[in-house]
Amino acid sequence: VNAQLLIPAAGMGTRLGWGGPKALVPLEGKPLLAHTLTRFEDAGLIESAVILVPPGSEKTFRDALIETFPNITFKIVSGGNERQDSVRLGLDALAKDTEVVLIHDAARPFVSIEAIRSSIDAAQDVGAATVAIPTIDTILHSEDGESLGDTPPRETMWACQTPQTFRLEVIRHAHAQAKENGYAGTDDATLVRQAGHPVKLVMGTPTNIKITTPSDFAFAETILREELA
């Protein structure tokens, strides 16, 4: 299958106290995004990646990545204001013969090879898949943020991870429809589901965290040093 990677990486590292693009924050001496891409390179299931970057930083990304990954072809594309804008621009930039696209957070460097493989299989099978894990925290439901509503059973609630993986026409259709209706600010798998298409769950791993805060960053360093993922 012709599977391609799409990484929205147009955000800045402000919350991590870093002046440049968040995807290039150094983690144990290597840009965050390089850790993430290593997982996909090791999986050996994609040959090219479209990376959406902050406008003007194309060259910085190209320099940071090309020598590290001789086996992946990169298309570095100027991203949009919102994540969804970047994803849409990335979908437009994919090669015409792409069958399956994996959309993955730049800041999830510990995705498992098994999750990548299962995601591609599930997208071929059903058309759409998202990685997720059972929620550990108790999640409460409240319509108004004032008082507790009827909370669904814990076992029905899953924490969303990435990659979210789709047959190209499925995610393009969902994005076109979401653009018409006004984006709801949700993840891509939920957009596909809202467009009426089934989405398969693929089991993730607890270490497939998204690095957002300085404490996530500290945890990521621990994971790397102790080889926990």
Next chain:
Amino acid sequence: VNAQLLIPAAGMGTRLGWGGPKALVPLEGKPLLAHTLTRFEDAGLIESAVILVPPGSEKTFRDALIETFPNITFKIVSGGNERQDSVRLGLDALAKDTEVVLIHDAARPFVSIEAIRSSIDAAQDVGAATVAIPTIDTILHSEDGESLGDTPPRETMWACQTPQTFRLEVIRHAHAQAKENGYAGTDDATLVRQAGHPVKLVMGTPTNIKITTPSDFAFAETILREELA
């Protein structure tokens, strides 16, 4: 108001690699539970606490706590198999003139004084309250664990924290009813809500984490050392 603290602490520290009661795992040289109780002592809003402990470890707890907290009276009580059993035993052990009970996880040492105060106010006002924070992760809904269902809007989902705080008769009624129906394994605020009683949300803090895994533990040490909570 006569507000009393109830802490279910009957679990063992196995997941943290500790042979004794989890509540007594040392964190920066002090038992985890001592950190937690310090917050309540600093709040100055309770004068006694019922602590449910692993059967046989009553003396260990008494020795570990009494000298550290000269201003709080402890009632150390043998706990049950499940958390809900311990809570029920604790409710039975409360002084007859208790008006409001705060049920708090032993392993949440970074609760804010503001959350304690607001919880007592809310319980006096409405009868029941739980501390919670907006979810950061995207939560997905799936009935069968196989495919994605209709996910409620993100802003309606809250991550449950403690204390959960109740007028004594409200939580006793809810537990009696839950025992008749068979416990659903949920938190106490949800039991109260299932018994038909309204529950107010009180805003928590991101550092009010529950320490469960070694990585939570490492994060807790960082919080303490850098005085983040």
